[in-house]
Amino acid sequence: MIVILFFLFLLVGMLYWKRKIFLLSPVDVFLLFFIGVLVSTVLYHNFYPRHEKFNFFQFDFIGNNKFNRTFLVYIKMLLLFLIGVFLYSSFNKSYFNVAKQRIKIINVQNIKLNTNQISIALFAIAIVCIVLVYIDYGSLLFYRVEYIPKDNSIFKIIYQNLFIVLCLLSGTLYRQNRSLALAAFFIAMTVGIGVGSRSATIYLVAFGLSYSVFLNYKRAKRFFVFFIPFVIVFFGYNISLRLESNTHGLIPYLKATVSKPEILFKYTIMNIYYTFIFGFYATSETIHLYKNASIRNLVTTLNPLPGRLTNWYAIASKLRINEIAPYTAIGELARYPLFSIFYYSVLGYYFAAVDFFIKTQVLHKKYFWAVLQFLVLALYVVHSFEYNLRSSHRFIYYSMALYVLYFILKRVKIKMPLKTNSSNFQKQ
Structure with missing residues (x-):
C-alpha cells in the first residue's frame, strides 16, 4: 500500500x-x-x-x-x-x-450592471414572495403543530424558485446597495428556516455564489475557504430543526437552537458522515x-x-x-x-x-x-x-449522448449557412 x-x-x-x-x-x-x-x-x-x-x-x-x-x-x-x-x-x-x-x-469587467433596475426587480420579487408565503402559511410560518400545514400548495414552487432568483440578485447587488441586498437575503433565509425545508441552504449557496462572482481571484479564494465549511455547518443545522423540535415554525426552531445548541454539531457531523463517509x-x-x-x-x-x-x-x-x-x-x-x-x-x-x-x-x-x-x-x-x-x-452514457448531440448540432449549424450561401450564389 x-x-x-x-x-x-x-x-x-x-x-x-x-x-x-x-x-x-x-x-x-x-x-x-x-x-x-x-x-x-x-x-x-x-x-x-x-x-x-x-x-x-x-x-x-x-x-x-x-x-x-x-x-x-x-x-x-x-x-x-x-x-x-x-x-x-x-x-x-x-x-x-x-x-x-x-x-x-x-468576466465581470465586461458586464455593465443597471443597479437601479436590479434594485426594482429585487424589491418587486421580495413583495411577491412575501404575499405568496402569507397566502400559503400566514401566521403558521411562525408557529404550527404539523410540519406541512397544507397538501401540495401551488404557490410553494413559485416562491421557492423566486427566492433563489432573489438571493442571486442580492449577491449581485451587495456591493452597490448593501442594505437592500441584505434585507432581501434576510427575508429569504427567514422564510426558508421558518418553513423548515432545505431550501434555506440553497438560498445561502445562491447568495454566496453570485457574491463571489464579483470578487477578484485572491478574495474569491479566501471567501470560499470560509464559505464552504459554513455551508456544511448550516446545512446540518437546517436539517436538524424539524427533527429536533416537537412543533414547527420559526419560533419553535429558534427555541430549539437556543435550548439545544449541540444539534448544530451533531447534525453537521451527521451530514459530513452521510456525504463523505457512509x-x-x-x-x-x-x-x-x-x-x-x-x-x-x-x-x-x-x-x-x-x-x-x-x-x-x-x-x-x-x-x-x-x-x-x-x-x-x-x-x-x-x-x-x-x-x-x-x-x-x-x-x-x-x-x-x-x-x-x-x-x-x-x-x-x-x-x-x-x-x-x-x-x-x-x-x-x-x-x-x-x-x-x-x-x-x-x-456516463448521458454525457456521451450530450457529446454526440453537440457535434451533430454543430455540423448541422455549419452546413446550413453553406447551403444558404450556395443558393444565393446560384440566384445571382
Whole structure:
C-alpha cells in the first residue's frame, strides 16, 4: 500500500503542478471528492468516539484488515483514474496548456450592471414572495403543530424558485446597495428556516455564489475557504430543526437552537458522515457480500438499454446490502479486478476529454454545453459513491449522448449557412 500511496501522491502532485483548479472541472471534482472521502473516513474511523458513531445499518464497526482492504480499493481507483488523465494528455498536447490557465467563468469587467433596475426587480420579487408565503402559511410560518400545514400548495414552487432568483440578485447587488441586498437575503433565509425545508441552504449557496462572482481571484479564494465549511455547518443545522423540535415554525426552531445548541454539531457531523463517509463502509460491505459477481451481471449493469430489455430486474434485488442500501458501484467493480483496471483508466481518459471540452467552451464564452456536461459527470461521482453501478454508469452514457448531440448540432449549424450561401450564389 505504501508504494501505491507514493505513486498516487506523485501523480496528484504532477497533475496540480501543471494545472489550476477550476470550478467546472469534472477531473477536479472526482479527485477532490474522493480524496475528501478518504481523509474524512480515516479521521472518523480512528478518532471519532466509538460510542458516538452513527453506524448506519451496523456498517461502521469493521476490523483494520477490512478497512485497509477497502482503503486500498479507493487508492487504486484514484491511481488508475490519474493514469487515464495523463494518457489523454499525452494524446492531446493542448490539454495542460489549457489547464494551466486561470479561467474565469464570468468576466465581470465586461458586464455593465443597471443597479437601479436590479434594485426594482429585487424589491418587486421580495413583495411577491412575501404575499405568496402569507397566502400559503400566514401566521403558521411562525408557529404550527404539523410540519406541512397544507397538501401540495401551488404557490410553494413559485416562491421557492423566486427566492433563489432573489438571493442571486442580492449577491449581485451587495456591493452597490448593501442594505437592500441584505434585507432581501434576510427575508429569504427567514422564510426558508421558518418553513423548515432545505431550501434555506440553497438560498445561502445562491447568495454566496453570485457574491463571489464579483470578487477578484485572491478574495474569491479566501471567501470560499470560509464559505464552504459554513455551508456544511448550516446545512446540518437546517436539517436538524424539524427533527429536533416537537412543533414547527420559526419560533419553535429558534427555541430549539437556543435550548439545544449541540444539534448544530451533531447534525453537521451527521451530514459530513452521510456525504463523505457512509459510502466507504457501504463499499466495504459490498465487497464482502458480493459473492456472485459474474460476467453476466457485469454486462447487465453496464448495458445502456432500459432495465425491462435486459436481465436487470432479475438480478437487481440480489445486488443490495439490505432493502434500503444498494451495493455501491466502487464495491461492485472491486469484484472485477482486471476489468476495473480498464474501467477506471478509460474513465480518467474520458473525464479529461470532457474537462478539456468544458474549458475550451468556457474560454469561447459558450456555457450551455459546458455546464450540462459538468453537472452530469458530477452526478456520476456522487452516485458511484453510494449507489449501484447501473445507476451510476448511466450518467456516463448521458454525457456521451450530450457529446454526440453537440457535434451533430454543430455540423448541422455549419452546413446550413453553406447551403444558404450556395443558393444565393446560384440566384445571382
